[in-house]
Amino acid sequence: MDQRISHWVDGRTRPGTSGRTSPVFNPAVGEVAAEVDLASAAEVDDAVRSAKQAAVAWRSTSLSKRASILFEFRQQLSSRADELASVITAEHGKVHSDALGEIARGLENVEFAAGVPQLLKGGFSEQAATDVDVYDIRQPLGVVAGITPFNFPAMVPLWMCANAIACGNAFILKPSEKDPSASLLLADMWQKAGLPDGVFTVLHGDREAVDALLEHPDVAAISFVGSTPVARHIYETGTARGKRVQALGGAKNHALVLPDADVDLAADAIVGAAYGSAGERCMALSVTVAVGDVADRLVEAIAVRLPKLVIGDGAAPGIDMGPLITGEHRDRVAGYVDAGSGAGATVVVDGREADLPERGFFLGATLLDHVTPEMTVYTDEIFGPVLDVVRVDTFDEGLELINSNPYANGTAIFTRDGGAARRFQFEVEVGMVGINVPVPVPVAYYSFGGWKASLFGDTHMYGPEGINFYTRGKVVTSRWPDPASSQVELGFPTNR
Structure with a gap:
């Protein structure tokens, strides 16, 4: 193994100087595939300085020019989707079709941002007072940064950078060090699309780089997606230093299944949502709340589907579920199955006993029934292929269970x-x-x-709220009185 993954600064690859690196695994075989540089605070400062210079010219670039670059970037992303998906699968482990799916969802955000001439239109009020007009404009913040998780190494950065760049900011991406290569491919696409050097930067790193971005006076805003403890740290540290922060945290997503539901439809949907990408999704279904007599039928329907899932290298054809991101995380998830069983949950399907590849960080799809809200398999965000079934008697009881949970990301x-x-x-x-x-x-x-512990602050990601987050409003009040009347009103000599 001699591959080295470096930073992207000023439109070119820049090797790290900190002397620190982190291993990047191929999780399908459990082997180190590369080493990624970890940025020091000094390297962060240098990159921010470069981005700040680039932001000055970029904010003056016309909206039509920005839109044309976004359209070209969209074309790059579309035509090179298979290449990018292969990079994601190699380092994350998700199957190739899942990787293509995340690119498609990221592509939607690029298409939205390409409408920036319309998105940044302000309002205008003529004659708000005599000869006085009032209008509002939105202007970029300057240098903004995104700190993104391992589970969506292309989609989540695209949630952030497309709007940020469209609005006239310079964007610094600090991707997960577990699967960093997708970010460099995005950087190459931005450059080929015509984006000026320095407007998109990639800094690899760990907490040292994160804290340096949070503390840097020239970084105006931070976007983050990840676990709740880290989201809280990002939000509290960034806002204490006067930055805008959007910080999305963890999840424990519930599906409420009523007795009248189409059980086969629900089972198919739940299996896909719970075990897709090995459950390493912030929108994965973690808990099925079965109301009344639907429980036995639903558990049986889910259970018969799980042995049919083909588990293996996500790059191979016909695979339904790939490995988890690291061996340590795989063991942690398996430990929750032990804890749930020990606390009284019924292990209906045990992923530890599935037909798994000999190498790699694999765990099979696991189904636990008779889970109660006191068990750690219910209270904790497991982030793996483990689905809980909690049985309730009524709709109201199920609704109360969901509303009592501290996480409030998604539900169905x-x-x-x-x-x-x-x-x-x-x-x-x-x-x-x-x-x-x-x-x-x-x-x-x-x-x-x-909502709740799934979000710190009040700003959601991408879409209209993303445009507002990456800009700040300015209201202009202007007065252009009639020249003849102004001479009298302002006391100017009539012959001036």
Whole structure:
């Protein structure tokens, strides 16, 4: 192994100077594939200085020019999707089709941002007072940064950088050090699309780089997606230093299944949502809340589907579920199965006993029944292929269970009853809701984000809220009086 993954600064690859690196694994075989440089605070400072210089010219670039670069970047992303998906699969482990799916969802955000001439239109009020007009404009912040998780190494950066750059900012990406190569491919695409050097920067790193970005006086805003403890640190540290912060945290997403639901439809949807990408998704379904007599039928329907999932190298054809990101994380997830069983949950399907490849960080799909809210398999964000089933007697009991959970990222209901569905969407205290839709990720022209411990601050990601986050408003009041009257009113000599 001699591959070295470096930073991207000023439009070119820049080897790290800190002397620190971190291993990058191929999780399908459990071997180190590369080493990634970890930036020091000094390297962060140098990159921010470069981005600050680039931001000055970029904010003056016309909206039409920005839009044309975004359209070209969109073409780069579309035509090179297979190449990017292969890079994601090699370092993350998700199957190739899942990787293509995340690129497609990221592409939607680029297409939304390409409409920046329309998105940045302000309002105008003529004659607000005599000869006085008032209008508002939105201007970029300068240098902004995104700190992104390992589970979506292309999509989540695209949630951030497309809007940030469209709005006239310079964007610094600090991707996960676990699967960093996708970020460099995005950098290459931006450059080929015509983006000026320094407007998009990639800095690899760990907490030292994160804290340096949070503390840097020239970084105006931070976007983050990750776990709740880190989101809290990002939010508290960044806002204490006067920065704008959007910090999306963890999740424990519930699906409420009513007795009248189409059980086969619900089971298919739940299996895909719970075990896709090995459960390493912030919108994965972690808990199925089965109401009344649907429970036995639903558990059986899910259980018979799980042995049919083909587990293996995500780069191979016909694979349904790949490995987890690291061996340490795989062992942690397996430990939750032990804890759930020990606490009284029924292990209906045990992923530890699945037919798994000999090498790599694999764990099979696991189904636990009779889970109660006191168990760690319920309280903790597991982030793996483990699905809990909690049984309740009534709709109201299920709704209360969901609303009592400290996480409130996404939820879903499966029912044929329109009245029940409408009541659920009205009363459930969760930021994103699906009705017979298991993964209710909003389209790019809405915004993504949960409530409670799943979000710090009040700003959701991408869409209209993303445009507002990466700009600040300015209101201009102007007076251009009639020249003849102004001479008298201002006391100017008539012959001046």
